[in-house]
Amino acid sequence: MNLILLGASHHSAPVELRERIDFSRRGVPDALSVLGEVPGITELAVLSTCNRSDIYAICEDAARQREALVAFMSSYHDVAESELAPHLYGRQGNDAVRHLFRTSAGLDSLVVGEPQILGQVKDAFTIASQGGFTGALLNRLSQRSFAVGKRVRSETGIGEGAVSVAFAAISLARKIFGSLKGRRALLIGAGEMAELTATHLRSHELHQIYVASRTAARAAVLAAKVDGRPVPWEDITEQLMSADIVITATGSASPIVTRRHLDTAMRSRRDRPLFIMDIGVPRDVEPSSGEVEQVFLYNIDDLRTIVRENLTRRQSQVDRAELLVEEEVDRFMVWLRSRAAVPTVVALRRQFETIRQSELARLEPKLASLPPASRERVEEVTRLLVEKLLLAPTEQLKSATDQETVAVYADALNRLFRLPDESGNSDSDAATAPARPTVPSPRTR
Amino acid sequence: MNILPLVLYVVASGAYAVYFARRNEAAGRIATVTLVLGALTHTFVIGMQTMQVGHIPFVGTTGAISAFVCLLALAYLYTEMMTDERAMGVFIVPLMAILQIIPAVTNSVAERPAVLDSPWFAIHVSALLSAYASFALACVVGITYVLLFKELKAKHLGFFYARLPSLQVLDVMNSRAVAVGWLFLTLGLVVGAVWLVQIQPGSADPRVQAMSLLDPKIFVVLLCWVVYSFALYARRSIGWSGRRAALLSAIGFTILLLNFVPLGYFVTQSHNFY
Numbered sequence: 001m002n003l004i005l006l007g008a009s010h011h012s013a014p015v016e017l018r019e020r021i022d023f024s025r026r027g028v029p030d031a032l033s034v035l036g037e038v039p040g041i042t043e044l045a046v047l048s049t050c051n052r053s054d055i056y057a058i059c060e061d062a063a064r065q066r067e068a069l070v071a072f073m074s075s076y077h078d079v080a081e082s083e084l085a086p087h088l089y090g091r092q093g094n095d096a097v098r099h100l101f102r103t104s105a106g107l108d109s110l111v112v113g114e115p116q117i118l119g120q121v122k123d124a125f126t127i128a129s130q131g132g133f134t135g136a137l138l139n140r141l142s143q144r145s146f147a148v149g150k151r152v153r154s155e156t157g158i159g160e161g162a163v164s165v166a167f168a169a170i171s172l173a174r175k176i177f178g179s180l181k182g183r184r185a186l187l188i189g190a191g192e193m194a195e196l197t198a199t200h201l202r203s204h205e206l207h208q209i210y211v212a213s214r215t216a217a218r219a220a221v222l223a224a225k226v227d228g229r230p231v232p233w234e235d236i237t238e239q240l241m242s243a244d245i246v247i248t249a250t251g252s253a254s255p256i257v258t259r260r261h262l263d264t265a266m267r268s269r270r271d272r273p274l275f276i277m278d279i280g281v282p283r284d285v286e287p288s289s290g291e292v293e294q295v296f297l298y299n300i301d302d303l304r305t306i307v308r309e310n311l312t313r314r315q316s317q318v319d320r321a322e323l324l325v326e327e328e329v330d331r332f333m334v335w336l337r338s339r340a341a342v343p344t345v346v347a348l349r350r351q352f353e354t355i356r357q358s359e360l361a362r363l364e365p366k367l368a369s370l371p372p373a374s375r376e377r378v379e380e381v382t383r384l385l386v387e388k389l390l391l392a393p394t395e396q397l398k399s400a401t402d403q404e405t406v407a408v409y410a411d412a413l414n415r416l417f418r419l420p421d422e423s424g425n426s427d428s429d430a431a432t433a434p435a436r437p438t439v440p441s442p443r444t445r
Numbered sequence: 446m447n448i449l450p451l452v453l454y455v456v457a458s459g460a461y462a463v464y465f466a467r468r469n470e471a472a473g474r475i476a477t478v479t480l481v482l483g484a485l486t487h488t489f490v491i492g493m494q495t496m497q498v499g500h501i502p503f504v505g506t507t508g509a510i511s512a513f514v515c516l517l518a519l520a521y522l523y524t525e526m527m528t529d530e531r532a533m534g535v536f537i538v539p540l541m542a543i544l545q546i547i548p549a550v551t552n553s554v555a556e557r558p559a560v561l562d563s564p565w566f567a568i569h570v571s572a573l574l575s576a577y578a579s580f581a582l583a584c585v586v587g588i589t590y591v592l593l594f595k596e597l598k599a600k601h602l603g604f605f606y607a608r609l610p611s612l613q614v615l616d617v618m619n620s621r622a623v624a625v626g627w628l629f630l631t632l633g634l635v636v637g638a639v640w641l642v643q644i645q646p647g648s649a650d651p652r653v654q655a656m657s658l659l660d661p662k663i664f665v666v667l668l669c670w671v672v673y674s675f676a677l678y679a680r681r682s683i684g685w686s687g688r689r690a691a692l693l694s695a696i697g698f699t700i701l702l703l704n705f706v707p708l709g710y711f712v713t714q715s716h717n718f719y
Contacts, residue, residue, distance in 0.1 A: 160607065172602075175593070175597065175612065176597065176611060176612050177612075177613050178610070178611035178614045269684075270684020271685065271687055271689070273612065273613075294688075296598065298600060306600075309602070
């Protein structure tokens, strides 16, 4: 059984192509059901986000199925293979495992450590599992990938610190006010950035967002967009007395809010903190206003610096995160290899059990005269004997570090114990059993 | 007997430091559990001493320090559980460990002189020690407030920004701790004064006779009462919250600590019961 991955991401394909091969357009379940018809594939999952389209599959013949997947991508999305192929990447075995673990950890994301991807990976495998497209192997792989994603984020600082100006502003506000629930925000000016930040603020259950603009009509439009209330331009000084968060973005040539304004406002506020985000260029708030007690003034450059520092800090955690991922890949591969030995282990155990049962049957006339307690004892002793005899070979087989060794051990055991052909006997699950011809489509289930 | 709580406080200090520096959740849990064990053991030790001598073992500065540390541990644990915030432990628990050294090495319970044989004694001392514990908490919270405030003002978001709760949470914690401390301090002082009025005329004990507003220990504690009363007044009436309130509580506790340890041991004529 081979794990293969075929996909394209922001690292390999331009946005124009990514848009065309986006599975979410027709829905991932649809893609899965079409893919399920590809012969030789036993398990499947499709991860589709705005930055990537990855297909994970368990198959018999990696090379052949990879070609089949390329052909599928091309025909499904109606993109010529020659156009698509240079932008696709293919991975196999531990490289495919590593790719998924790095993806879950946010190491492969556009913004390193971003949190959404973990949820997207989870959704992708849930959809595949609900459709009956995953088996023991992909289920285990997906569980491990969530665990890796969580572990990397909790043990390294890769997901810490805001990495966009709007989020940096929100996290600053939260560090000052704790919860933003019930706080008042004042927007001065109606720029795009002010709107974006106000939209983010909205999700934090603010009491109200007041919007002031020199043009009353623009204030009304933005207020409607962010579910706020327009206030007259002349009322700014008064509003400064009650607002907790002020966002300025006017494009005015001279400061709108001066130190004098704030000195006056702060007196009536009685030292209640005021967080001002000045994203106007030139600046809308007189820079010395930041010296007023309990006024926290950040301009656009300050916020950008915070974002840059956070990105640098995240980047500095990448090496540690990669080490953790590598450790988890190794752990998963050990598990995977131990799975390869399962049919042999099962056959060996069955063989021993058959011998034990037949010997007990042969001795039955002699044992019949024994009291029930003694017969139970004989049963137990023989069972323990078989267990103990099989313990070391089972462990050795499961701990073999590469597939060649597993194959050599399995072959030796097959010959030495004349094990029956495993393909006819194994009752192990789909991951290790010889392949089902194809994944049955959900319709047939 | 005071050694065991000391060891647990030292271990908890280390665990809180690891939690703070590396934000390691497991270290945080170990810290809390160790501190809970420390506080329980300490309470048990004080209980045993009470049974041994037949009265609360807070006579003299050494016994008072031990009780103060125990109360501080309980007050801190209460705050940690209420706010679900462990970051403050690294600032408070080491203070407890350092102070606990004194009772741990002395390890004896002072005999209670006849003059202290009164029900007022337990109320007076317990109230004041509870006040000290609250003020210690307020002071540490205040210091962390100032550290975070400075980072936010300087726009250099670093170590404390990543680890401390918000300014608002710290300010509320500080304000509550000061208010609770002030109530206990006032109660302790009033009980002390009433008790003194009752016993001073008939007592020959030189310490009782030395009790006056001019005795260093009494004078300084009254000064603290003035500082904390002003802090409460300033917060309510002139809006001194945040950094100013934090600084006031730090000043108040510094004076208290000086009064508690050096003055309590070496200078006071009225309160030398050790």
